[in-house]
Amino acid sequence: MGRRATPAAAGVFILAAVLLAGCAAPQVSALVARPPADLPAAAEIASVPFFPQEDYQCGPASLAAVLQHAGGDATPASLVPQVYVPARKGSLQAEMLAATRRHGLVAYQLAPRLEALLREIAGGTPVLVLQNLALDWAPQWHYAVAIGYDLPQRSLVLRSGVTRRLAMSLDTFEHTWARSGHWAMLALPPERLPQTAAELPYLAAVAALERVAPAAARRGYEAALGRWPDSLTAEIGLGNASYALRDLAGAAAAYLRATLRHPGSADAWNNLAQTLIELGSRDAALAAARRAVALGGPRLRTYRETLEHILQQP
């Protein structure tokens, strides 16, 4: 509906908004006023490849740049069949994440904060961003890759469209980025965690990778356990990825560690039971399954089925 507003009315509104708000952007102003001591004042990752965009295909071009930088084997041409939607003349965010996972890389969506974006660049990871270059009522959605910044200069460097090194005012960038809900993603090899990774969002990203690439996900869970040694989800994920790869001994070891550290986790006991019965350890499997059922919880039905299945075994 907003898109159908008459252009004249919208123009007046924008004019008023611009005059009221000026052009300094809130996150930039806060960062420049109080720059975090551990954030470098400027950084640029010159090694990020550049693919000049062809018609409407900033999605494949930007994605190819970050995938190649992460060691993936992708070109804009190879990504068009994976992300481009002809009738929409563009690429959807969900498919940008999904195509990253199809290359065995973790697709991590950043927190919607400029500081997180700059920290990732400073840490050597280019950031794929979605911008609305125009206005909410006449959107021009555009993917680009942020590769550098200079806080004192208030500028951001992007691989964008047909421009290899586009230096944009950081304030302008924030305005265009805010209109996409500050959407930004990283593509990373699973053994390398994002600088700004938070435990649950990161594990959700690895779990999504597990669907299509369990071997890569297993390395992701191992890396996550390196940073968050007490993470129950990472331990269960490590077990699940091993199970998916039919490494039952590895899976059982991970579930066992999970039950030792988190004895109240019925999921861990259940998965341990299922793995042990497949390994032929009926007594141990039975004990674990009973523990899961006794603990209960929202997935009690699954635990009961596991227990019944074990009881049916000779």
Add this chain to the structure above:
Amino acid sequence: MTGRIRRIVASFLILCLGAMSAPVPALAGIVGTDAVVAGVERERLAALLDRSDVQTRLQGLGVDPALARARVAALTDEEAAQLAAQIDALPAGGVDALGVALIVFLVLLFTDIMGYTKIFPFTRSMR
């Protein structure tokens, strides 16, 4: 028309998720990591989700059927549900500045110069 009805049905189903209390059967055996991460809601979502619907919609937007299947398979349940419900409304990044109409051009020229937008390569913001 059917697309619209489908969209309404999908939106309705997503709204229903929060209200549902009946347990939905999960796969026996292993509890998946996505379920551990997302909790109970995820299993309800997975049970309601029809991925072939997303595939049909991608095909309707010009994606080759063989490609559409692999593309949908790489989506998480949340992503697939989101596409099923609003694939026509979600942003699709693929800007073409030449397509902007004249009135928009004038407004954008002004906002570009003010540093509020960045649509034209030839503008330099005042900041």
